[in-house]
Amino acid sequence: MTDREAYIALNMIEGVGPVTVRALVDALGSPQAVFNPELSDLRMVKRVGDKLSEAILTQRTQVDPQAELERAEALGVRIITPLDDEYPSALKTIHDPPLALYVRGKIEPRDRHALGIVGSRQCTSYGISTADRLAYQLAQTGFTVVSGLARGIDTAAHEGALKGKGRTIAVLGAAIDQLYPPENGSLADAIAGSGAVISEYPLGRPADRQTFPYRNRIISGLSMGVIVVEAGFKSGSLHTTDAAMEQGRSVFAVPGRIDSPASKGTNHLIKNGAKLVDNVGDILEEFELLVPPGQFEKPLNAPSARPEVPLSQEEQALVKALWEEALDVDSLARAAGLPSSKVSALLIGLEMKRVVKMLPGRVVELAEDLRN
Numbered sequence: 001m002t003d004r005e006a007y008i009a010l011n012m013i014e015g016v017g018p019v020t021v022r023a024l025v026d027a028l029g030s031p032q033a034v035f036n037p038e039l040s041d042l043r044m045v046k047r048v049g050d051k052l053s054e055a056i057l058t059q060r061t062q063v064d065p066q067a068e069l070e071r072a073e074a075l076g077v078r079i080i081t082p083l084d085d086e087y088p089s090a091l092k093t094i095h096d097p098p099l100a101l102y103v104r105g106k107i108e109p110r111d112r113h114a115l116g117i118v119g120s121r122q123c124t125s126y127g128i129s130t131a132d133r134l135a136y137q138l139a140q141t142g143f144t145v146v147s148g149l150a151r152g153i154d155t156a157a158h159e160g161a162l163k164g165k166g167r168t169i170a171v172l173g174a175a176i177d178q179l180y181p182p183e184n185g186s187l188a189d190a191i192a193g194s195g196a197v198i199s200e201y202p203l204g205r206p207a208d209r210q211t212f213p214y215r216n217r218i219i220s221g222l223s224m225g226v227i228v229v230e231a232g233f234k235s236g237s238l239h240t241t242d243a244a245m246e247q248g249r250s251v252f253a254v255p256g257r258i259d260s261p262a263s264k265g266t267n268h269l270i271k272n273g274a275k276l277v278d279n280v281g282d283i284l285e286e287f288e289l290l291v292p293p294g295q296f297e298k299p300l301n302a303p304s305a306r307p308e309v310p311l312s313q314e315e316q317a318l319v320k321a322l323w324e325e326a327l328d329v330d331s332l333a334r335a336a337g338l339p340s341s342k343v344s345a346l347l348i349g350l351e352m353k354r355v356v357k358m359l360p361g362r363v364v365e366l367a368e369d370l371r372n
Contacts, residue, residue, distance in 0.1 A: 001065070006031035007081040008065040011099035012202045015055050018096040023047045035060050071203055077176055078103050088112070094221040094247050098200035102176040104188070105196035111167060114144040115283065116223035116244070118216075118237040119153025119230045124262050125326040125363045127153055127230030130254055132160035134227060137280040139166025144195065146222050148173060148215065149184055153229050153237070162190055169222060172199040173215045174207035216240040217247070225250030225286060227277060231265035238265050241274070250286055252277045311355070314338060315346055319355060319366065326365035 001009070010021050010031060024034050027045040034042075034056065042053040072079050080086050080101050088107055091097045101107075117135055119127055135145045135157040145161035147154040149170035161168035170191050174180045176199040179188055188197050200218065201211060216239045220226050226244040228251070231237040241251050253274040256263020270276050277283055311319065314336075321327065321335035333343040347364060350356045356364050 001032050001035055003031045004081050004083050005065040005069075006035060007083065007099050008068060008079055009060070009063045010034065011200070012063040012065070012068060013056060013059045015052060018099055020047050020052070021099055068203060072102060072176075075177055075203075076104060080107075088222055090114075090223075091218065091221045094217060096217065097221070098218060100200060102199045102201070102203070103196050104176060104198075105192035105194075107169070107196050107198070108167070110142075111144040111169065111195075111222070113142065113287075114146050114169065114223045116146040116219045116226040116240065117153070117157035118147060118219065118226060118228055118240045119157075120232055120235045120237060120262060120265075121150055121152040121154075122232070122262065123152040123156075123230045124260070125359055125361075125365065126256070127254075127262060128156045128359070129326050129365055131156035131229040132163070134229065134254075134277075134280055134283070135160030135168070136164040138283070139164030139168070141280075141284065142166070144169060146171065146219050148212075148219055149179075149181075149188060149191070149197070150212075151181055151184075153231075155184060155187065157229075158187060158191055162194055167195040169195050170197045171215050171218045171222070172197065172201070173212035175199055175201040175203050175205040177203050178206045180207040212236060213239045217243040220244035220247055220249050223249060225252060225283070227252040227254070227283065228266050228269060228274070229254045230256060230262050231269075232261050233264040233268065235265045238269075241269060250275065252283055252286075254278070311350075311353075312346075314342070315350055315355075318343065318346055318350065322356065322364060322366050326359065326363050329362045329364060332364055 010016055023046050025031055028034060042048050042056055043050060069079055080103055082092060082097060086107050090112060115138055117131055119131060131153045139145055139161040144167040145157055146169045147157040149158065149172060158168050158170060168191055170188060179185055191197050213236060220240050220243040226240055226249055228237055228241060244251050251274040253266040253269040254277050255270060256266055275282060317336040318332060321332055327335060329343055330340055333340040347356060351358060354367050357367055358364060
């Protein structure tokens with residue numbers, strides 16, 4: 001067994017994590033030494049007690065890294081370890097770097113210029129629109145957008161980066177063959193074609209309450225900074241910011257309404273020192289050596305240009321009402337001073353002209369190319 005195969009095998013042993021493996025390697029000299037059949041007493045190793053020693057001795061004869069490599073290859077997945085060139089150098093600097101990464105797509109050297117965008121699954125249209133827009137603009141600037149492929153803000157961040165023709169990396173909270181949520185399968189395919197979908201979990205490992213918080217350290221570890229777009233006071237996204245601060249990464253937060261539960265977490269982060277973000281320039285100025293000066297200084301809700309397609313006076317009234325934020329159909333009708341029935345008919349035409357798009361709950365927002 002090679003050291004590389006040993007890392008993959010150790011990653012498959014339940015109850016053994018990166019910190020324990022580091023202690024084993026330091027004490028025994030190499031990853032493959034853990035699988036030495038003559039080594040039966042691991043209790044001498046720091047952090048390894050009777051129970052864990054017994055678990056390692058039992059499981060080390062049961063795991064088969066070569067079979068795991070073959071199963072991964074059949075799925076179009078590569079397994080990389082800290083010994084491989086593709087393994088991100090940024091992850092090697094964190095306290096508990098993954099022992100192995102299952103990768104669909106490709107991690108490239110330019111992904112060292114990465115920013116994480118995270119937020120709540122239960123988000124508002126404001127949160128979705130903002131995450132989409134920030135990711136779009138960051139991708140156009142050359143940053144890789146990292147997120148977790150969860151519903152809500154994560155999904156919007158990945159989609160925004162893809163629309164911006166940039167790179168994005170999805171870090172899964174389950175094995176790469178146990179995609180969650182399942183409805184994001186086509187999005188995962190698109191991400192793999194323009195970045196990477198990655199997981200540290202062995203094949204077959206389903207998502208649970210422990211896997212999601214644990215993977216958050218990888219999102220922040222891959223990133224130079226983490227942006228929280230919308231998060232409740234107890235949102236799991238705040239685990240990512242905790243990891244980011246421990247890892248010495250920058251933390252940014254988008255403010256929200258003070259009476260909105262969806263913004264309690266982000267507003268709390270700002271009160272406690274996170275950098276307030278109301279335009280993408282607030283993020284870029286932190287990394288000014290990587291970005292040409294003067295790019296993307298407009299506020300998030302400022303229109304960049306009027307639509308080039310011809311619009312009637314009533315259609316223009318609807319577009320004007322949507323500059324500030326996405327609105328449901330009834331609110332849009334009131335803002336534009338038009339009957340709801342008339343607005344519904346006008347929206348069909350505007351959608352065909354690709355001026356607006358409809359969101360769940362009869363919410364309407366401007367198309368991305370008008371908002372960016």
